[in-house]
């Protein structure tokens with residue numbers, strides 16, 4: 001009991017600290033808006049990838065860089081793709097547009113302080129001076145863009161329900177609708193992978209279609225293993241079993257490529273006519289392989305120093321943040337944004353010739369919300385001493401979509417991008 005009270009107390013302090021830091025950011029942005037002057041040949045800070053890490057880093061930079069600098073955001077997708085709702089919108093029809101949020105309004109920065117480029121970075125060419133400055137990146141259009149500082153925020157690669165994997169809104173919506181049709185038409189659904197995406201998908205599928213057979217297969221004995229304590233497993237397992245999902249733990253069967261078939265388990269065979277693989281998420285570090293292969297960890301993540309500079313002495317002007325990097329066990333949007341903010345602070349400090357600050361993962365960055373079927377979610381907290389889950393009931397089908405749209409400066413669900 002005492003542990004819970006202390007945990008709530010610590011969370012309350014964090015909420016106050018975050019509110020103060022938001023207010024400080026708003027105030028500095030306001031001052032910046034009146035002091036920043038666009039110039040004809042600004043020096044570029046290039047940010048590759050505008051999801052949680054990169055979009056937030058870009059916002060912080062565009063609202064704090066001195067005159068003479070600007071941020072150039074290069075993002076391949078036409079819209080911000082909200083991962084949190086993808087498992088749900090793979091199952092339930094009619095919500096898919098809510099996962100695709102129009103870009104730009106989050107930056108809220110003065111004219112000239114940023115440029116947005118829609119395209120994919122294909123090559124990074126580092127600069128020739130001792131600090132690797134004056135480098136350039138090539139975009140899929142063939143254009144080269146100079147940079148003085150570079151932020152790598154290319155995240156992870158995966159397929160639905162973890163990433164959309166299509167660049168335009170239209171294609172992204174079609175991909176989600178295709179998944180919805182597969183669930184609707186199936187009788188025997190098998191979900192492989194008991195991480196967050198697999199658990200959310202299987203529980204949503206069974207609560208949307210209680211008459212269908214849903215099997216969830218996970219290779220470990222514990223669900224949601226990465227960085228979560230046993231409480232998360234216990235609560236998820238109970239919800240899965242209460243829904244009547246067939247849960248198979250500790251099995252790693254050979255997975256067929258076909259749309260329909262059988263999966264051989266240790267003691268039986270499971271038939272499927274809809275198989276979804278929620279496994280194989282990988283860090284998207286290809287660009288770094290060619291630049292600084294020694295900075296790639298065996299997991300494929302990018303090794304960084306405590307200042308979030310890429311761990312290669314030649315490139316102190318290249319920073320990385322988010323799912324891409326090899327830091328701590330927590331990989332989520334909150335943590336990616338914290339890292340994006342540290343990166344922006346350190347770039348500003350480097351421009352001013354000040355000492356770099358250190359990023360340390362904080363316990364509250366691991367606060368996690370997990371859906372366990374339509375209308376049911378839990379919040380999970382773990383400060384290293386006490387684990388706690390809080391049940392949330394009567395959640396909307398669209399979950400927090402509207403709140404995230406608003407947070408990103410967009411009006412739910414108005415998309416004036418023409419897409």
Ligand SMILES: Cc1cc2nc3c(=O)[nH]c(=O)nc-3n(C[C@H](O)[C@H](O)[C@H](O)COP(=O)(O)OP(=O)(O)OC[C@H]3O[C@@H](n4cnc5c(N)ncnc54)[C@H](O)[C@@H]3O)c2cc1C
Nearest residue numbers: 049051052053076083120121154155156322323332333334
């Ligand atoms: C199903 C699911 C539910 C989740 N729920 C939560 C949750 O409730 N709360 C939470 O905090 N986190 C949650 N997460 C985790 C969260 O989504 C990730 O940690 C977060 O997306 C990481 O953000 P990122 O910016 O590092 O990278 P990503 O989100 O992977 O984004 C990388 C970006 O880089 C772009 N990019 C990649 N390569 C290039 C290139 N060469 N050129 C240009 N652009 C490029 C991509 O288009 C993309 O926009 C969830 C994840 C999943 C899969």
